[in-house]
Amino acid sequence: MDQPVRELSYAQAIQEAMAIAMEQDERVFLMGEDIGVYGGAFQVTGDLVERFGADRVIDTPISELGGAGVAVGAAVTGLRPIFEFQFSDFATLAMEQIVNQAAKMRYMLGGAVSVPVVMRFPAGSGTGAAAQHSQSLEAWLGHVPGLKVIQPATPHDAKGMLLAAVADPDPVMIFEHKLLYKMKGPVPEGYYTVPIGKAEIRREGRDLTIVATSIMVHKALEAAKTLEAEGIDVEVVDLRTIRPMDTQTVIDSVKKTSRLLCVYEGVKTLGVGAEVSAAIAESDAFDFLDAPIVRLGGAETPIPYNPELEKATVPQVPDILKAARDLVSGRR
Amino acid sequence: MAQATAGKATGANLPFIYREYSPEQLKQALHKMYLIRRFEEGAEDSYTRGLIHGTMHLSIGQEASAMGICMPLTLDDQITSTHRGHGHCIAKGAEVAKMFAEFFGKTTGYCRGRGGSMHIADVTTGNLGANGIVGGGLPIAVGAALTAKRTKSERVVVSFFGDGANNEGAFHEALNMASIWKLPVIFVCENNGYGMSTSTARSTAVANIADRAAAYAMPGVIVDGNNLSEVAEASHEAVKRARAGEGPTLIESKTYRHRGHSKSDRNRYRTKEEIEDWMTNRDPITLYETQLQEFGVIDQAGIEGIREAVRQEIADAIEFAKASPSPEIANLERYVYTESL
Numbered sequence: 001m002d003q004p005v006r007e008l009s010y011a012q013a014i015q016e017a018m019a020i021a022m023e024q025d026e027r028v029f030l031m032g033e034d035i036g037v038y039g040g041a042f043q044v045t046g047d048l049v050e051r052f053g054a055d056r057v058i059d060t061p062i063s064e065l066g067g068a069g070v071a072v073g074a075a076v077t078g079l080r081p082i083f084e085f086q087f088s089d090f091a092t093l094a095m096e097q098i099v100n101q102a103a104k105m106r107y108m109l110g111g112a113v114s115v116p117v118v119m120r121f122p123a124g125s126g127t128g129a130a131a132q133h134s135q136s137l138e139a140w141l142g143h144v145p146g147l148k149v150i151q152p153a154t155p156h157d158a159k160g161m162l163l164a165a166v167a168d169p170d171p172v173m174i175f176e177h178k179l180l181y182k183m184k185g186p187v188p189e190g191y192y193t194v195p196i197g198k199a200e201i202r203r204e205g206r207d208l209t210i211v212a213t214s215i216m217v218h219k220a221l222e223a224a225k226t227l228e229a230e231g232i233d234v235e236v237v238d239l240r241t242i243r244p245m246d247t248q249t250v251i252d253s254v255k256k257t258s259r260l261l262c263v264y265e266g267v268k269t270l271g272v273g274a275e276v277s278a279a280i281a282e283s284d285a286f287d288f289l290d291a292p293i294v295r296l297g298g299a300e301t302p303i304p305y306n307p308e309l310e311k312a313t314v315p316q317v318p319d320i321l322k323a324a325r326d327l328v329s330g331r332r
Numbered sequence: 333m334a335q336a337t338a339g340k341a342t343g344a345n346l347p348f349i350y351r352e353y354s355p356e357q358l359k360q361a362l363h364k365m366y367l368i369r370r371f372e373e374g375a376e377d378s379y380t381r382g383l384i385h386g387t388m389h390l391s392i393g394q395e396a397s398a399m400g401i402c403m404p405l406t407l408d409d410q411i412t413s414t415h416r417g418h419g420h421c422i423a424k425g426a427e428v429a430k431m432f433a434e435f436f437g438k439t440t441g442y443c444r445g446r447g448g449s450m451h452i453a454d455v456t457t458g459n460l461g462a463n464g465i466v467g468g469g470l471p472i473a474v475g476a477a478l479t480a481k482r483t484k485s486e487r488v489v490v491s492f493f494g495d496g497a498n499n500e501g502a503f504h505e506a507l508n509m510a511s512i513w514k515l516p517v518i519f520v521c522e523n524n525g526y527g528m529s530t531s532t533a534r535s536t537a538v539a540n541i542a543d544r545a546a547a548y549a550m551p552g553v554i555v556d557g558n559n560l561s562e563v564a565e566a567s568h569e570a571v572k573r574a575r576a577g578e579g580p581t582l583i584e585s586k587t588y589r590h591r592g593h594s595k596s597d598r599n600r601y602r603t604k605e606e607i608e609d610w611m612t613n614r615d616p617i618t619l620y621e622t623q624l625q626e627f628g629v630i631d632q633a634g635i636e637g638i639r640e641a642v643r644q645e646i647a648d649a650i651e652f653a654k655a656s657p658s659p660e661i662a663n664l665e666r667y668v669y670t671e672s673l
Binding site for chain 2: 061066076078081114
């Protein structure tokens with residue numbers, strides 16, 4: 001494809017994807033809190049209400065459970081809603097509709113319906129918003145059969161995966177790290193999709209595989225650059241989708257490098273890294289390992305307010321550097 | 333829609349359904365109420381014999397409520413239902429054979445054996461599904477009504493729920509959104525007096541659940557849920573209002589379940605006398621039969637004919653379910669996601 005490419009921010013890329021989806025398909029509409037004239041808490045919907053009207057960019061009351069349920073009901077009866085949570089933390093208020101209804105309806109009804117709903121979750125820490133506005137809950141939803149859960153890491157993927165999500169017949173949950181919204185990157189014009197369920201190798205290397213999600217992909221790439229100067233050749237795998245997880249790409253990478261470091265922002269215990277580690281332990285890549293698998297995840301605490309404490313809660317570049325050096329030098 | 337006046341009696345004082353429906357339609361309603369009653373009895377019997385596993389929530393005693401609400405609905409209209417949802421499913425038009433097959437866990441069931449009693453659905457007749465979560469169907473119905481409005485269809489959506497659901501947050505969020513957006517949805521609270529064991533008096537701050545409609549600026553209507561005509565009249569009004577784009581209505585249908593909450597119920601929270609009174613003096617089928625005879629719509633032989641036809645239909649349906657194949661274990665994961673073609 002030869003679509004012209006420009007630099008767009010992650011938020012602009014999402015907005016463009018929603019605009020294209022709405023232009024292409026009358027059934028697509030947006031719902032969420034303050035997504036109309038306000039433009040969304042993170043200005044992702046921006047001025048879309050002026051272009052598409054309040055009928056298609058619907059401000060909901062502060063009713064996450066009800067709003068999610070309305071989206072599910074609209075999806076099951078033929079529309080294509082994109083529902084924005086103001087913060088991913090508020091998914092806790094809507095878990096009933098997400099987990100019991102959206103995820104299970106097709107199965108419970110023996111395939112009689114599909115639930116093509118897209119839900120967007122601004123996630124992650126780093127904004128000083130403390131414990132109830134900074135969580136990374138993707139592993140919660142990743143545990144639910146019937147859902148698809150994605151974490152695009154670049155503006156290019158944010159647009160392409162959102163368009164893939166809208167085209168998908170099943171419920172797709174998109175976790176967008178808030179610190180990525182302003183990040184710029186190349187984004188083709190027009191319509192394109194990036195497949196759900198396919199990881200991407202962001203950097204090839206021989207000595208160590210770092211499997212990262214969302215913003216951690218960028219931290220891993222930054223660490224890889226430093227490590228390159230030290231003679232450590234890192235492969236960075238951007239997982240992109242946590243359900244269904246592309247374990248094959250990870251397995252192939254580990255067979256090549258013989259070392260695995262998982263880096264993710266969600267709480268370490270029972271998180272995405274646990275699943276990636278288990279996939280390697282259960283596969284023939286296990287025999288290729290030269291060192292124990294290492295996970296760098298979020299601390300076992302709520303996200304604190306103090307900026308230094310907050311930073312210490314999630315993996316940072318120096319943490320990745322240290323873990324990588326230890327792994328490669330055999331100190332692990 | 334109005335039909336020729338039924339039977340011998342005439343005049344404006346006739347109960348609503350005798351002014352609105354033909355004798356044939358009135359008899360059809362009795363047939364369906366019997367079908368619900370005998371379906372529930374057949375399910376209970378099959379459970380006792382070990383042919384059905386799990387649990388079930390029977391709606392015996394609430395037949396007029398399900399039937400009356402569904403009388404003005406078309407096949408295109410939709411409903412969301414509850415854990416006590418067998419009656420709604422039948423009243424909306426489902427086939428009892430496929431329902432029994434579902435309860436027996438067979439591939440010929442409406443949910444291909446994946447849903448069972450608590451998730452019984454028939455999308456082809458507009459039933460988007462029973463729900464195991466109290467209040468779960470209310471926001472979904474609002475979403476379905478949003479689709480109806482956005483696609484400019486004539487469709488209305490009915491959300492059935494019990495008295496227990498009126499204390500769930502989903503109830504309040506759903507009613508509020510339906511009202512601010514003037515959506516074509518009818519909220520039907522079947523108040524059978526008890527959320528499992530807890531009476532509405534102990535659980536609910538208002539005397540009538542319909543009183544809560546005022547908080548969401550919509551009409552709140554109370555009907556005797558065991559009086560088919562009263563229920564149907566309220567439903568007609570609400571459907572008319574919804575189709576005209578005037579927004580939602582909350583109907584409280586006061587009724588009673590003859591059986592316990594589910595199969596684990598020891599009936600310790602209500603008296604034998606209370607149950608006896610409802611069964612003897614306020615049974616919705618008996619009341620309707622008496623009225624039909626009084627107005628000359630049907631005679632005893634006609635009633636016997638309906639009972640016999642229903643008996644046969646239920647027996648055949650159970651046989652169909654028994655003879656149907658079970659799902660293959662190899663297909664366990666089918667229907668989790670939409671299969672790519």
